[in-house]
Each structure stands twice: as C-alpha cells, then as structure tokens.
Amino acid sequence: MGTATRARALAFEAAEHRALESVRSSTAQRPSQARRLAVLAAAAALFAVTFAARLAIKDPDALIANFYVVPIALLAIEFGARAGVLAAALALGLVFAWSALQTIHVSALGYAARGAALLVTGAVVGRFSERLRGDIAARKHVQRHLSLYADQLGGANQHLAQSVERLEAFAEIARAVGGETDLERVLSLILEHGREIVAARSLRVCLPEGEQLAAVPDGGRALVVPLVFRGETLGVLAAIDREDGRAFDEEDEQLLLSVAASAATAIATARSVAAERLRLSIDAAEQARARWARELHDQTLQGLAGARMVLSAGLAREDPDALRHAAETADAHIGVEMRSLRDLITELRPAALDDLGLGPAIESLAKRQAAAAGFTVDMDIQFGGGERPREVEDAIYRIVQEALSNVAKHAGAERATLQVRQLAERVEVTVQDDGRGFAPEGPSEGFGLIGMRERAQLLGGQLSLTSAAGGPTRVTAVLPLPV
Numbered sequence: 159m160g161t162a163t164r165a166r167a168l169a170f171e172a173a174e175h176r177a178l179e180s181v182r183s184s185t186a187q188r189p190s191q192a193r194r195l196a197v198l199a200a201a202a203a204l205f206a207v208t209f210a211a212r213l214a215i216k217d218p219d220a221l222i223a224n225f226y227v228v229p230i231a232l233l234a235i236e237f238g239a240r241a242g243v244l245a246a247a248l249a250l251g252l253v254f255a256w257s258a259l260q261t262i263h264v265s266a267l268g269y270a271a272r273g274a275a276l277l278v279t280g281a282v283v284g285r286f287s288e289r290l291r292g293d294i295a296a297r298k299h300v301q302r303h304l305s306l307y308a309d310q311l312g313g314a315n316q317h318l319a320q321s322v323e324r325l326e327a328f329a330e331i332a333r334a335v336g337g338e339t340d341l342e343r344v345l346s347l348i349l350e351h352g353r354e355i356v357a358a359r360s361l362r363v364c365l366p367e368g369e370q371l372a373a374v375p376d377g378g379r380a381l382v383v384p385l386v387f388r389g390e391t392l393g394v395l396a397a398i399d400r401e402d403g404r405a406f407d408e409e410d411e412q413l414l415l416s417v418a419a420s421a422a423t424a425i426a427t428a429r430s431v432a433a434e435r436l437r438l439s440i441d442a443a444e445q446a447r448a449r450w451a452r453e454l455h456d457q458t459l460q461g462l463a464g465a466r467m468v469l470s471a472g473l474a475r476e477d478p479d480a481l482r483h484a485a486e487t488a489d490a491h492i493g494v495e496m497r498s499l500r501d502l503i504t505e506l507r508p509a510a511l512d513d514l515g516l517g518p519a520i521e522s523l524a525k526r527q528a529a530a531a532g533f534t535v536d537m538d539i540q541f542g543g544g545e546r547p548r549e550v551e552d553a554i555y556r557i558v559q560e561a562l563s564n565v566a567k568h569a570g571a572e573r574a575t576l577q578v579r580q581l582a583e584r585v586e587v588t589v590q591d592d593g594r595g596f597a598p599e600g601p602s603e604g605f606g607l608i609g610m611r612e613r614a615q616l617l618g619g620q621l622s623l624t625s626a627a628g629g630p631t632r633v634t635a636v637l638p639l640p641v
C-alpha cells in the first residue's frame with residue numbers, strides 16, 4: 159500500500175470513529191429538562207386536584223381516587239417503571255391521608271385492592287414506556303449507522319470511479335508507449351492522459367537540450383518530478399496548477415512519478431531507435447565505400463596494371479608487330495575497365511537520372527543488372543506524367559537497384575518482373591523474382607533491405623517484403639507524392 163493510500167485509509171478510520179462517537183453521544187442524550195419539569199408539575203397538580211376534589215366532593219364509593227392513575231401514568235411514561243411505582247406509593251399515601259382526615263374507616267382489603275391497582279398501573283405503564291423508548295433509540299442508532307455507511311460507500315464509490323479513470327488513462331499511456339513510434343506523438347499522448355491523471359491545468363516536459371523547454375509560470379503551483387530512465391535523468395516533468403485550485407499532494411506526486419516513468423521510457427526508446435538508425439546508415443555507407451574501394455583495387459587497378467604490363471612488354475620487344483599486338487590487348491583491357499568504372503560511377507551517382515529521366519534510367523539499370531547476372535527481366539513502367547520530387551526519384555532508382563541486385567546476388571532466379579506505377583498521390587514499385595526465396599524474419603548481415611525500408615520511411619512511405627524458402631520473393635515500396 160502506498161503512503162498516500164495508507165494516509166487515506168487512516169483518515170477514513172478517524173472519520174468513522176468521530177461519526178460513531180457523535181452517534182453514541184446523541185443516543186445517550188438526556189431528554190429535555192424543561193419537559194421533565196413540566197411533567198412533574200402537571201403530575202403534582204393532578205395529585206393535588208384529585209386530593210382536593212375528594213375532600214370537597216361527596217363520594218360514597220371513593221371513585222374519585224381512581225383519577226390518581228392519571229398522574230401515576232404520566233410520571234411512569236416520562237420517568238419509567240421506578241417512578242411509576244413511587245408515584246403509586248405516593249397516591250396510596252394520599253388515600254391513607256384522606257381516610258384519616260375524613261375519619262372514614264376503610265377495610266384492609268379496600269386498601270390492598272386500591273394499592274394493587276395503582277402499583278400495577280405505575281409499573282406496567284413505566285415498563286412499557288421504557289421499552290418503547292429503548293426501541294426508538296435503537297432504531298435511531300441503526301438509522302444513523304446506516305446513513306454513515308451510505309456516506310462512506312458514496313465516498314468509496316467516488317474514489318473507485320476516480321481510480322478506474324486513472325487506470326484507463328494509464329492504460330492509454332501504456333498503449334501509446336508500446337504502439338506509437340513517433341516521439342512527438344507519444345509525448346503528446348502521455349502529456350494529455352497524464353494531465354487527466356493528476357488533474358493539472360497543464361503538463362510540460364523539459365529536456366536539457368532545450369527540445370521542449372518550457373518555463374513554469376510565476377505564481378503557479380507546480381509539481382516537478384524527474385524523468386528517470388535506468389538511473390539516468392533525462393529531464394523533468396512538471397504539472398502546473400491543479401484544476402480544482404488545491405495544492406498538489408503526496409498522492410499527486412506518486413501519480414506524476416508513474417507518468418514520468420512512461421515518458422522517460424518513450425524518450426529513451428525514441429533516442430535509442432534514432433541512434434540505432436544512424437549507426438546502421440553509417441555502417442551501410444562504410445560498407446558501400448569498402449566495396450567501391452575493393453572493386454577499384456581488385457578490378458580497375460588490377461586491370462590497368464595488366465594493360466600497362468602488356469604495353470611495357472610490347473615496348474621492350476621493339477618489334478612493331480608485337481607492339482601492335484600489345485596495344486590492341488591493352489586497348490581491350492582499358493575498354494573493359496572503362497565499362498566497369500562507368501558502372502561504378504553510375505552506382506555512385508545515377509547520372510542517367512538527369513540525362514535520361516527516371517523511366518529510361520531504371521530501364522537501362524535493370525537491363526544491365528539482368529544481363530550481368532543472367533536472368534531476364536520483364537518491365538512494366540508507367541508514369542502518370544505528374545511531377546515527382548527529386549528525392550522520390552532517387553528513392554525509386556535506389557530501391558529498384560538494390561532489389562534487382564539482391565535478385566542477382568541471392569535469388570538464382572530465371573525471371574524477374576519490375577513494375578513501377580505512378581498514381582495521383584503515390585508511386586508503387588514492385589520487384590518480384592522466381593528464385594529460391596528466403597525467410598525474411600531471419601538474421602542478416604546485409605544492409606540492403608534496411609536501406610530500402612529506411613528510404614521509403616524517410617519519405618513517409620513503406621516497404622513490404624514477402625518471401626519464403628522456395629520463393630518467390632516480392633518487394634513492394636509505396637512512396638507518397640505531395641498532393
């Protein structure tokens with residue numbers, strides 16, 4: 159249990175305690191003093207009136223004495239059974255006093271009968287009243303208890319609803335961190351849901367590089383927590399002003415720390431993805447340079463060295479025929495090297511793009527690659543005639559180049575098809591071969607597929623690849639065009 163939750167549980171207990179105390183003291187409360195005095199006075203008056211009436215009125219059957227039951231009952235109702243019995247004893251005393259004053263002799267049976275009637279009245283009415291009072295008090299007690307529990311339940315429900323809302327917001331954040339790749343979008347989702355969680359007017363991420371530095375407004379009540387990922391502090395997360403105007407409390411701080419953990423994870427992940435991309439493209443560039451150097455060294459330089467040797471040998475012989483033969487051999491060597499140099503230059507910078515335009519450039523590229531590797535290529539290239547930005551043209555050229563060079567290097571294909579379609583808002587490029595295929599999810603040392611995918615993604619498009627052992631292999635790139 160968190161400190162905040164424990165604090166809330168304690169507060170709950172204290173409130174319950176206080177409420178129960180007040181319930182207890184209210185049930186133990188004495189009935190109003192004024193009413194008790196009034197009842198006493200009324201009973202005394204009734205006793206006095208009845209006594210006086212007996213003295214004044216001729217009453218041979220002593221019936222007026224029956225009126226003593228009225229004050230007895232009154233006292234019993236107000237003060238209980240004991241008071242009822244006392245009042246009955248008092249009434250009996252008055253009966254004796256009346257007989258003495260009137261010098262009337264009453265038999266023992268007469269006194270006993272009267273005394274029994276008065277005593278039973280006082281005891282029974284008093285007992286009954288006591289029980290009635292007890293019942294009413296108990297019911298009130300239960301009612302208070304119930305309403306107290308209802309209040310507590312209401313509070314707990316409200317708290318539960320708030321917790322569910324927070325849980326939903328956290329789930330949204332988790333989904334954003336797991337599902338979104340764009341840092342800005344992830345952060346804005348986290349900030350939006352995080353703001354709901356701590357009920358702040360606004361939530362800001364402050365990163366040291368000034369990526370989103372936002373000053374906390376003066377006079378605002380802010381809660382600032384660090385953005386920590388694996389022990390490294392990346393920046394801070396600030397919640398500014400609670401919506402209800404209260405100050406942020408310890409619970410808000412705990413919640414904001416959880417939001418900060420998600421934000422820090424998203425930032426760290428985005429950074430490591432960017433770093434990994436950069437590393438891969440540097441690697442790819444290094445690999446390409448190494449290949450060009452190898453090719454220049456192993457092929458062009460060796461070829462030129464060979465041509466030079468042939469010429470030197472011819473010159474040394476001083477025989478015009480031999481010299482001629484040497485010159486012809488060197489000429490052939492140099493011709494081969496020039497072609498391979500031209501291929502290399504074309505690969506470095508597709509000048510054909512500028513000279514011929516995209517369509518003819520990729521046609522000649524495909525023909526060259528197919529001829530070199532010994533497969534046939536069927537081409538279906540249709541451009542809609544609309545404008546294409548230079549970077550889209552470059553990407554199309556490079557993707558076709560890499561896809562066909564993979565066919566040449568890995569597929570062992572007899573046929574390949576190249577399809578390029580320009581639609582109103584996108585260009586679709588597909589290269590398919592009937593070669594041996596491969597498992598695309600398997601590990602690879604190469605950079606060609608990564609490079610193609612990155613080119614497509616950099617332009618807001620995507621690259622898909624389908625292949626399996628036994629083939630066929632199909633690479634499709636979809637590149638959006640600016641509308």
Ligand SMILES: Nc1ncnc2c1ncn2[C@@H]1O[C@H](COP(=O)(O)OP(=O)(O)OP(=O)(O)O)[C@@H](O)[C@H]1O
Pocket residue numbers: 445564565567568569591593594595596602603604605606607608631
């Ligand atoms: N058309 C294809 N047919 C069969 N296998 C393929 C095909 N295209 C790619 N592959 C397999 O996928 C792997 C990865 O290709 P990728 O282009 O990324 O690297 P590479 O061609 O080996 O090296 P690089 O392109 O960096 O010079 C290849 O090594 C190959 O095994």
Ligand SMILES: [Mg+2]
Pocket residue numbers: 560563564604605606607
């Ligand atoms: Mg490749």
